[in-house]
Amino acid sequence: xxxxxxxxxxxxxxxxxxxxxxxxxxxxxxxxxxxxxxxxxxxxxxxxxxxxxxxxxxxxxxxxxxxxxxxxxxxxxxxxxxxxxxxxxxxxxxxxxxxxxxxxxxxxxxxxxxxxxxxxxxxxxxxxxxxxxxxxxxxxxxxxxxxxxxxxxxxxxxxxxxxxxxxxxxxxxxxx
Numbered sequence: 001x002x003x004x005x006x007x008x009x010x011x012x013x014x015x016x017x018x019x020x021x022x023x024x025x026x027x028x029x030x031x032x033x034x035x036x037x038x039x040x041x042x043x044x045x046x047x048x049x050x051x052x053x054x055x056x057x058x059x060x061x062x063x064x065x066x067x068x069x070x071x072x073x074x075x076x077x078x079x080x081x082x083x084x085x086x087x088x089x090x091x092x093x094x095x096x097x098x099x100x101x102x103x104x105x106x107x108x109x110x111x112x113x114x115x116x117x118x119x120x121x122x123x124x125x126x127x128x129x130x131x132x133x134x135x136x137x138x139x140x141x142x143x144x145x146x147x148x149x150x151x152x153x154x155x156x157x158x159x160x161x162x163x164x165x166x167x168x169x170x171x172x173x174x175x176x
Contacts, residue, residue: 033141035148036068038092038155040099045163047170056103065100069093070126076149078135079142085149086130092156094123099159 043054057065073093076086129135137145 041096041159044099045159047166057100074129075137076145077130088153
């Protein structure tokens, strides 16, 4: 009887965490093709418990994220969306992938994860995919991307600002 009451709060906490994580993973714009979001850079930018409790991504999660970001950036360019916004989203992708890499490096798996040369290769692949003239996304995908692009750029900007402010508060950038 005693063990039943001890395990119940743990299982409820695990269920609550699973529901919270699944809510974060949903695409508010709907659709079959997933759109990437700024998850790891956002978690890391707080530099508090949210950062500490963020699990390291698996290699498969990282590869899927690279592909999802590459497709979204390239399709945004193929939709002829604002080139400045597409370029900014490419920078946000680089920040998000670097954050994923950082979480991988400090996770249980040690110094694994993508190297900085891998990051450069991914950035180059994204740029090449965005420059391809043969991408013709559907109208519905273009409509979703036109709503996604400003939102993901805002998320990326917010994460960078928050990380800078929190880093300055903690003296991580040479301050006292």
